[in-house]
Each structure stands twice: as structure tokens, then as C-alpha cells.
Amino acid sequence: MSTTEATIHHAEHGHHEPGLIAKYVFSTDHKMIGLQFLLTTMFMLLVGGALALAVRWQLAFPWESMPLAGRLFAGQGGQISPEFYTMLFTMHATVMIFLVIIPILAGAFGNFLIPLMIGADDMAFPKLNMLSYWFMWPAILCFSLSFFAGGEFMNSAPAAGWTSYPILSAIMDAAPGSGHAQTFWLLGLTFVGVSSMMGSVNYLTTIINMRAPGMTLFRMPMTIWAMFITAILQAFALPVLTAAGFMLLFDRGLPGGLQTCFFIPADLVINNSSPTVGGGQPLLWQHLFWFYSHPAVYIMLLPAMGMVSDMLSAMSRKPLFGYKPMVYSMAAIAGLGFIVWGHHMFTSGMNPALGMTFMTSTVMIALPSAIKTFNWIGTMWGGKLQFNTVLLNSAGFVSMFVVGGLSGIFMAAVPVDIYIHDTYFIVAHFHYVLFGSTLFGVFGAIHFWFPKMFGRLMNDTVGKWHFALTFIGFNGTFFPMHLLGVAGMPRRYADPYLHPYLEHLLPMNQFITACAILMGFAQLLLIGNFLYSSKFGKKVGRNPWNANGIEWIAPSPPGHGNFDIPPVCYRGPYEYSSPLVEGRDYLMQNEYLGDVKHTAEKSSESTASHDT
Amino acid sequence: MFWAVVAVVLCLVAPSMNWWFPGNNAEAASTLGTRIDDLFYLILVIVTVTFVGTQIALGYVLWKGADNRDEKAHFTHGSHSLEVIWTIVPSGILLFIALYQMDVWAEYRVISKFPADAVAQPVADVTARQFEWRIRYPAPGRKFKSQADIRKWLRVPEAGDLHYPNELCVPTTRNVLFYLRSGDVQHAFFSPELRVKQDAVPGKVIPVWFNATKRGEYTLLCAELCGWGHYKMKARILAVPENEYRQYLLNLQKELADDGFDEDAPESDE
Numbered sequence: 001m002s003t004t005e006a007t008i009h010h011a012e013h014g015h016h017e018p019g020l021i022a023k024y025v026f027s028t029d030h031k032m033i034g035l036q037f038l039l040t041t042m043f044m045l046l047v048g049g050a051l052a053l054a055v056r057w058q059l060a061f062p063w064e065s066m067p068l069a070g071r072l073f074a075g076q077g078g079q080i081s082p083e084f085y086t087m088l089f090t091m092h093a094t095v096m097i098f099l100v101i102i103p104i105l106a107g108a109f110g111n112f113l114i115p116l117m118i119g120a121d122d123m124a125f126p127k128l129n130m131l132s133y134w135f136m137w138p139a140i141l142c143f144s145l146s147f148f149a150g151g152e153f154m155n156s157a158p159a160a161g162w163t164s165y166p167i168l169s170a171i172m173d174a175a176p177g178s179g180h181a182q183t184f185w186l187l188g189l190t191f192v193g194v195s196s197m198m199g200s201v202n203y204l205t206t207i208i209n210m211r212a213p214g215m216t217l218f219r220m221p222m223t224i225w226a227m228f229i230t231a232i233l234q235a236f237a238l239p240v241l242t243a244a245g246f247m248l249l250f251d252r253g254l255p256g257g258l259q260t261c262f263f264i265p266a267d268l269v270i271n272n273s274s275p276t277v278g279g280g281q282p283l284l285w286q287h288l289f290w291f292y293s294h295p296a297v298y299i300m301l302l303p304a305m306g307m308v309s310d311m312l313s314a315m316s317r318k319p320l321f322g323y324k325p326m327v328y329s330m331a332a333i334a335g336l337g338f339i340v341w342g343h344h345m346f347t348s349g350m351n352p353a354l355g356m357t358f359m360t361s362t363v364m365i366a367l368p369s370a371i372k373t374f375n376w377i378g379t380m381w382g383g384k385l386q387f388n389t390v391l392l393n394s395a396g397f398v399s400m401f402v403v404g405g406l407s408g409i410f411m412a413a414v415p416v417d418i419y420i421h422d423t424y425f426i427v428a429h430f431h432y433v434l435f436g437s438t439l440f441g442v443f444g445a446i447h448f449w450f451p452k453m454f455g456r457l458m459n460d461t462v463g464k465w466h467f468a469l470t471f472i473g474f475n476g477t478f479f480p481m482h483l484l485g486v487a488g489m490p491r492r493y494a495d496p497y498l499h500p501y502l503e504h505l506l507p508m509n510q511f512i513t514a515c516a517i518l519m520g521f522a523q524l525l526l527i528g529n530f531l532y533s534s535k536f537g538k539k540v541g542r543n544p545w546n547a548n549g550i551e552w553i554a555p556s557p558p559g560h561g562n563f564d565i566p567p568v569c570y571r572g573p574y575e576y577s578s579p580l581v582e583g584r585d586y587l588m589q590n591e592y593l594g595d596v597k598h599t600a601e602k603s604s605e606s607t608a609s610h611d612t
Numbered sequence: 613m614f615w616a617v618v619a620v621v622l623c624l625v626a627p628s629m630n631w632w633f634p635g636n637n638a639e640a641a642s643t644l645g646t647r648i649d650d651l652f653y654l655i656l657v658i659v660t661v662t663f664v665g666t667q668i669a670l671g672y673v674l675w676k677g678a679d680n681r682d683e684k685a686h687f688t689h690g691s692h693s694l695e696v697i698w699t700i701v702p703s704g705i706l707l708f709i710a711l712y713q714m715d716v717w718a719e720y721r722v723i724s725k726f727p728a729d730a731v732a733q734p735v736a737d738v739t740a741r742q743f744e745w746r747i748r749y750p751a752p753g754r755k756f757k758s759q760a761d762i763r764k765w766l767r768v769p770e771a772g773d774l775h776y777p778n779e780l781c782v783p784t785t786r787n788v789l790f791y792l793r794s795g796d797v798q799h800a801f802f803s804p805e806l807r808v809k810q811d812a813v814p815g816k817v818i819p820v821w822f823n824a825t826k827r828g829e830y831t832l833l834c835a836e837l838c839g840w841g842h843y844k845m846k847a848r849i850l851a852v853p854e855n856e857y858r859q860y861l862l863n864l865q866k867e868l869a870d871d872g873f874d875e876d877a878p879e880s881d882e
Contacts, residue, residue, distance in 0.1 A: 168838065269795060323690065375690070382688070415644075422835040490802065492837045494842075494843045585685065
């Protein structure tokens with residue numbers, strides 16, 4: 001860029017066009033950070049998926065050499081050893097939860113959408129925002145290093161499960177992956193936590209302070225409500241996990257031979273090591289861990305719920321059904337989410353009275369979830385549906401969320417959970433919630449907001465194919481897992497067929513693996529479509545969906561500072577098919593209609609209150 | 613819609629395909645297990661009705677909405693009475709589910725509700741280790757005098773105790789209680805046919821009881837990740853009538869006391 005151009009540019013925008021590195025690498029622009037998060041997490045999705053397919057290979061063809069990928073560990077004949085198997089599922093969960101689901105929702109979409117949807121020019125703390133992204137990389141580095149911590153690739157990764165229950169994770173000799181690999185894992189976890197915490201502080205400040213004039217709390221889109229509530233959850237739950245992580249690190253040993261015993265009781269002899277000194281309680285870790293990780297489940301779900309609410313309303317050309325109940329039920333999920341963590345520990349030997357209270361609170365959390373489901377269906381009812389990839393994925397979200405929610409009731413009921421706990425039933429359940437719900441929501445959101453990111457549309461036909469293949473593959477993979485669970489197949493078994501009562505399940509596991517492979521390869525369609533369309537997709541204007549949100553009045557892609565003129569908000573984001581305007585079925589949040597009423601219905605939820 | 617049908621059909625054919633609960637005819641082999649299964653079926657019915665209902669509703673609105681020829685969609689922000697209905701009805705059902713479960717849970721875990729006969733005379737002390745189950749029976753004929761006596765027995769092994777790995781023998785049709793603990797990392801005692809599961813938490817000694825209704829050989833495995841050999845922590849529970857149970861213990865005593873010396877064996881030259 002020549003000096004003259006730069007000067008003109010400077011005069012026009014009041015700031016310097018950043019250099020290449022400042023623009024694409026160490027960017028403080030929320031949109032670029034959002035895209036960085038999105039691309040990183042999509043890459044990690046492939047990594048996590050590959051780990052999952054390796055797990056599925058072992059379950060379908062136990063102890064057989066793996067094709068292609070087996071060459072990576074040719075030293076053991078391409079076979080998955082039992083140690084390696086425990087590492088595979090540990091790292092699959094770690095990557096998917098901490099490097100895909102949480103950052104793709106809060107990091108990618110939270111960053112990209114929050115300032116745009118509330119009419120702000122950027123986040124409240126742009127530098128903090130940049131740091132939040134760059135703290136992901138030390139985490140990724142730690143998790144990757146953990147594969148090499150034992151010196152030999154593939155035989156030293158952390159193997160205590162993503163829950164890392166002590167004593168297995170607390171004593172270096174307890175398992176092949178409990179050495180330095182586990183230390184790296186804990187460090188990585190801490191870095192991810194720092195990254196999330198920076199994001200959540202930023203989101204809270206931005207949403208509270210930087211909304212456009214007229215954007216009252218009850219005129220915020222559901223996506224923003226979801227991000228707001230998620231940020232609160234993260235801010236309150238994460239310190240507990242971080243503290244627990246450090247306690248576990250200290251238990252594993254400090255420099256100078258010092259060691260604490262928060263989680264280690266006395267007189268355990270592990271792998272012929274000398275008996276532990278003890279005084280600690282392993283259950284403490286479970287309480288602390290789940291105190292974070294249960295709210296984290298909602299951190300992994302609420303933003304998707306918010307985005308699906310917005311997408312369903314836009315694609316049905318109809319106001320969101322029951323806006324305020326939707327907000328309140330989301331808040332209720334978040335509130336109840338803090339007092340249900342014990343349902344992960346029903347068989348742990350904690351006081352049985354806790355089992356009863358946690359059962360009641362857990363069962364009751366199904367209520368706000370049910371309200372949300374009914375409202376989504378109500379939103380589509382009587383709508384003029386636009387059958388595109390966005391709607392399909394959103395409807396897929398609702399449908400799969402129903403399955404995941406209902407299967408949760410079995411496990412919430414403690415007596416039934418006695419049997420189902422740690423079987424494949426639970427694996428089916430949380431994949432229906434985390435994959436079936438969250439990821440379908442994310443797929444929809446990628447297609448929906450892609451035009452805002454790149455000024456181009458993603459290919460709808462490829463999108464529909466991707467949805468159809470993923471949906472079929474997904475259900476083929478995870479629905480039979482309910483049956484495996486009922487048949488009593490425990491999770492985390494490298495070779496369940498060792499036990500005669502599980503032998504007959506091999507064909508079903510092979511079917512599941514075939515479906516999982518189909519689903520895995522279907523994701524290449526998404527990645528390909530994403531990359532191709534970002535360069536060669538059909539160009540569109542600012543508001544390709546005729547949606548109402550403030551983000552759609554910004555240029556596509558928005559420049560630095562987002563909006564041409566600072567927007568003013570006059571109404572809620574869901575005034576689709578409003579009788580106030582003729583000839584079109586949308587009414588944007590910033591449109592001024594003179595001194596007439598700004599919303600149609602008297603009972604309209606969105607303007608009824610002005611509390612901020 | 614489509615998936616609802618597939619799922620319901622799958623659930624219906626699953627038992628005949630043997631994709632259902634383990635055990636004979638998918639029946640639980642313990643008293644509490646049967647009641648757990650009943651609760652499972654109760655929830656299954658409620659959940660299936662809800663599942664089919666919501667999926668049909670979803671399919672219907674999708675089908676109607678796709679075919680909507682109106683100029684504009686129906687304009688509404690919601691319905692207060694509908695919200696009230698679909699808040700109150702599910703909360704009633706959910707509370708019912710929660711409260712209905714309490715009894716079985718209390719009997720399974722609350723020590724004061726344990727059957728007194730089982731509490732008075734525990735049958736074994738089970739220690740889980742990487743990757744085996746170590747069973748310790750009190751000496752045959754040893755009667756515990758009090759709970760203090762049991763606590764002492766748990767703390768200090770006695771000379772007459774019988775030790776045996778990976779096989780737990782219990783009498784049928786009687787309440788049996790054993791104590792569960794871990795020698796190293798966390799494990800979980802899981803018997804699919806008996807529907808019993810309890811974590812073995814390091815540092816804790818946890819009482820567990822069940823009542824095996826039928827004679828049989830049941831699976832015992834580990835349900836909590838305990839290391840690379842987690843999957844092969846395989847053992848069995850033998851449930852036999854009372855007299856055979858006594859005989860089993862006597863045989864075990866004889867076997868363990870045997871020093872390998874056989875009087876009748878011909879002397880061998882060095």
C-alpha cells in the first residue's frame with residue numbers, strides 16, 4: 001500500500017489499515033478472532049473425529065491392524081493396544097470438549113456475533129480478546145506434547161479419561177499415561193480455562209455496556225442471551241476447575257520431592273510402589289470436577305440453543321414463540337445447572353441423601369428444556385418455512401435434542417442409573433446432546449452467518465447432502481448405543497467381547513462403526529463447502545435471509561468498526577411477518593417507522609418491558 | 613416422524629434380537645434388580661409417548677410449514693396459556709418420576725434401610741485391585757457378635773479368613789451384604805445380571821447388598837476406568853442354594869489349608 005493511499009485511508013477511517021500480521025494473526029478485531037477460532041476448531045473437529053474413528057475401529061474389529069492410520073504405529077503392528085485405546089478415548093473427549101465444542105460456540109460464534117448483534121463496533125477489551133484466542137495454542141501444544149511425553153509416540157498420552165479421576169490420574173505409576181502426559185494434560189486444561197475465562201469476562205462486559213441505543217435486555221436476540229448466560233456460567237464455574245487442576249498437579253508432585261494429598265488416601269499400593277501417605281479423598285475431585293463440568297455441559301449447549309432460536313424464527317418467517325419464557329427457561333437451566341452435578345456420582349458412594357436431592361434437581365432440569373422444545377415447535381407452527389440447510393440443521397437440532405433430553409431422564413432416576421451408569425447408554429445420551437444437538441446447531445449457524453463472514457453464500461445443495469449424510473450417519477451410530485447400554489456393555493472397554501454376555505453385540509458394533517465412518521467422511525463436505533464458498537461462493541448483499549437482526553445491516557463482510565453509522569434499536573429481533581409493514585415479511589430492529597407503534601401485538605413480549 | 617417410527621420399532625424388536633437386558637429372558641436375577649427394571653420400563657413408556665408426540669408434532673409443523681401458500685406467516689409472539697400448560701403438565705410428570713424412584717434407591721443405598729439379617733452377618737470383604745477382585749470370606753461358622761465386631765474384622769484380617777480371587781460365592785434367596793473397597797485406584801463393582809453397581813473408592817469401605825433370586829453364574833466386572841486392563845477385570849459371582857454355599861466355603865477352607873503334602877504319595881528319590 002502506497003503512502004498516499006495510506007494517508008487517504010487514514011483520513012477516511014481514522015485508523016491505520018493494519019499490516020498483514022496484525023490483520024490475520026495477532027488481530028484484535030472480533031470478527032477475525034471469531035474466524036480464527038472457527039477455523040482452528042473445525043480443524044480440531046477433524047482431529048477429534050479421527051481419534052473417535054480409531055476407537056470405533058477397535059470396537060468393531062478388536063485387535064486387528066488398522067488400515068492406513070495403522071502405519072503411524074507400525075511398531076506394534078498397527079494394532080491398537082489396550083493402553084493406546086484408553087488414550088484414544090481420553091484424547092477424543094478432551095479434543096472434542098475443550099478444543100471443539102466450547103471454543104466453537106463461545107469462541108467462534110460468541111466473538112463473531114456478539115458485537116454485531118448488539119450493534120457495537122467491537123468487543124469491550126479487544127486485546128484481551130486476542131489473548132483469549134492465543135491462549136488456545138499453548139493448550140493445543142500441551143495436549144499434543146502429551147502424546148510424546150513418554151518419549152514414544154502413541155504410548156504415553158493421558159489415559160485417565162477426560163474426567164481424570166484420581167487415584168489413576170494422581171499417582172504417576174498408576175497407568176501408562178499417568179506420567180508426564182497427565183501433567184501436560186492438566187496444564188493444557190488450565191490454558192483452555194484461562195482462554196475461556198478471558199472470553200467470558202469480555203462477553204459479559206460487552207453485552208452489559210455496549211448495546212446499541214434502544215437495545216434493552218429484552219430486545220436482545222436469543223443468541224446474545226445465550227452467550228450472556230454462558231459467560232456467567234463460565235465465570236462462576238471455571239475457577240473451581242482451575243483450583244482442582246492445581247490441587248491435582250500438587251498431588252502429583254512438586255519440585256523438591258514435595259507432594260500434597262488432597263485426593264490421595266492412605267495405604268494404597270499401586271503397581272508395587274510404596275504405600276501412599278494419604279489423608280485425602282478421591283471423591284473431592286469428583287465433586288470439584290463435576291461442579292465445573294456439569295455447568296460446562298450447558299456451556300456446550302446453551303449458545304447452540306440461542307442460535308437455533310434465531311435461525312428457526314428467521315427461517316419460519318415468524319416471531320419466536322414465547323420469547324420471555326425462552327429467556328427464563330434458559331436462565332433456569334443455567335441456575336439449576338449448578339445444583340445437579342451430583343448425578344454424575346450416583347454410584348460413587350457419596351451420601352445417599354445427596355442422590356435423592358440431585359435426582360430431584362436433575363429431573364426438574366428437564367422442565368425448562370421441555371419448555372424450550374415446545375416453544376421451538378411453536379415457532380415453526382404456522383410458519384412459512386424456507387427449506388434450506390439452515391432450517392434442516394435447526395430442525396435436526398430440535399429433533400435430536402428431544403432424544404438426548406429424554407434419554408437423560410433414565411439416568412437422572414437413580415435406581416435406573418445404578419444399572420445404566422458407565423454403560424454405552426450414557427455414551428449415547430451425551431453424544432445426542434453434544435453432537436446431535438450442539439453440532440447440528442453449529443452446522444446451521446455456519447451456513448446462516450457465513451454470508452456475514454465472507455459476503456458469499458455456502459452451496460445449499462452440498463449443505464443439504466452434508467446434513468442428510470450426517471443425520472443418517474449420526475443416528476446409525478448413536479441410536480444403537482442405547483441398546484448396547486441396555487444390554488450392559490460398559491464404556492471404555494478395549495475388548496468387551498472378552499465377556500460372554502457381550503459377545504453377540506459385535507455385529508451391532510460393526511454396524512455402528514460403518515455409520516461412524518460415513519458420518520466422519522460427510523464432514524469433508526462441510527469443510528470443502530466452507531473453503532470453496534469462502535472464495536467462490538455466490539456473492540450476496542448485506543441481508544441475504546431478509547432477517548431482522550442488527551448484524552444484517554452491517555456490510556458483508558463488515559469492515560473494522562462494523563457499521564456505517566451506529567445503529568439504533570427500535571424493537572425486538574423477531575418481528576417477522578409483522579402486519580405493520582406491507583409487501584415484505586421482515587421488519588429490522590433498526591427501522592424507524594415514524595411515531596406509530598413499533599410493534600404490532602399489544603401483548604408483544606419484546607416491548608412490554610423496559611427494564612435494563 | 614420417520615425416526616420416531618424406526619426408534620419405536622427398534623425398541624420393540626430389540627428384546628427378541630437379544631439386544632436387551634442381559635440375563636435369562638432379559639430378567640434381572642435379584643429382587644431389587646426386578647424393581648429397577650420395572651422403573652426402567654415405566655420411564656420407557658412415559659418417554660416413548662413424549663418422544664413420539666414431539667417428533668410427530670415436529671414433523672407436522674415442518675410438513676405444514678413447507679407447504680404454506682399464505683402470503684405471510686401466522687403472526688404471533690406466543691400464548692400465555694399454552695406456556696402455563698406445558699410448564700405445569702411436564703413438571704407434574706417429572707416430579708412423579710423423581711418421587712416414585714425414591715424407595716428403591718433408599719433400600720439400595722440407605723444403610724438404616726438395609727435388611728437387618730444381611731447387615732448382621734456380612735458374607736465377604738471384596739477388594740478391587742488392578743486388575744482383579746480379591747474376595748475375603750469370614751471363617752466358616754464365624755458369627756459376628758456386633759457391628760463393632762464387624763468393624764474389627766474389616767480392619768484386621770483374621771487367621772481363619774478364606775481368601776480367593778475373582779470368584780464370589782453367595783447363597784440364593786437370602787439377603788447378602790458384602791463390603792467393597794479398593795486397594796489402589798478407583799474401580800466399580802458391576803454385575804449386569806444382578807443390576808448391582810457400586811464404585812470401589814480408595815479410602816472407603818462401602819457396604820453393598822443384594823438378593824439373588826435364582827441359582828446361576830453371574831458376571832462381575834469393573835465399570836470405572838482403572839487403567840489399561842480395565843476391560844479384562846473379569847470375575848464371576850456364583851449364586852447357589854444355602855447348603856451348597858456352606859459346602860463351597862468348607863471346600864475352600866480345605867483347599868486353602870492344604871499344604872500339598874500327600875501321605876499316600878510314593879516317596880520320590882532325590
